[in-house]
Amino acid sequence: DVQLVESGGGSVQAAGSLRLSCAASGATFSTYSMGWFRQAPGKEREGVAVINGGGSTSYADSVKGRFTISKDNANDTLFLQMNSLKPEDTAMYYCAADPRWWLYFRTDEYAYWGQGTQVTVS
Numbered sequence: 001d002v003q004l005v006e007s008g009g010g011s012v013q014a015a016g017s018l019r020l021s022c023a024a025s026g027a028t029f030s031t032y033s034m035g036w037f038r039q040a041p042g043k044e045r046e047g048v049a050v051i052n053g054g055g056s057t058s059y060a061d062s063v064k065g066r067f068t069i070s071k072d073n074a075n076d077t078l079f080l081q082m083n084s085l086k087p088e089d090t091a092m093y094y095c096a097a098d099p100r101w102w103l104y105f106r107t108d109e110y111a112y113w114g115q116g117t118q119v120t121v122s
Helices: none
Strands: 003-007 010-012 018-025 033-039 046-051 057-059 067-072 077-082 091-098 117-121
Touching (some): 003 091, 033 067, 033 077, 046 067
Parallel strands (some): 010 117
Antiparallel strands (some): 018 077, 033 091, 046 057, 067 077, 091 117
16 A cells, blocks of 8 residues: 655744654655645635656745655655745645656645645744
8 A cells, every 4th residue: 555654844934944754655756746735724725836747847836945855766755845935834734645757736636645744833
């Protein structure tokens, strides 16, 4: 079975940094669409950053220039480097994966999801 396990969340002051990791298992993820999504209380889940099977990336406008998504195919691990964090970045952050090459920000179509890791910026 495919499993995604996020780590690296926590509490940080505004302008600080965090690095999220997502350890994937149960499949060969090098050709998968993968991404980071977040959900704040009372809001819908939104796409933050996504990466396709070839390594192309895309970011939500709200995080461009501050967040970087990357993937270590050798170790099946997805990362999200978050710099210059703002209070509005506070949310539960989820890792998602799908065997299709490029799902972009089609949130509802991702087949696999992790349990999430909380990020709080004050």
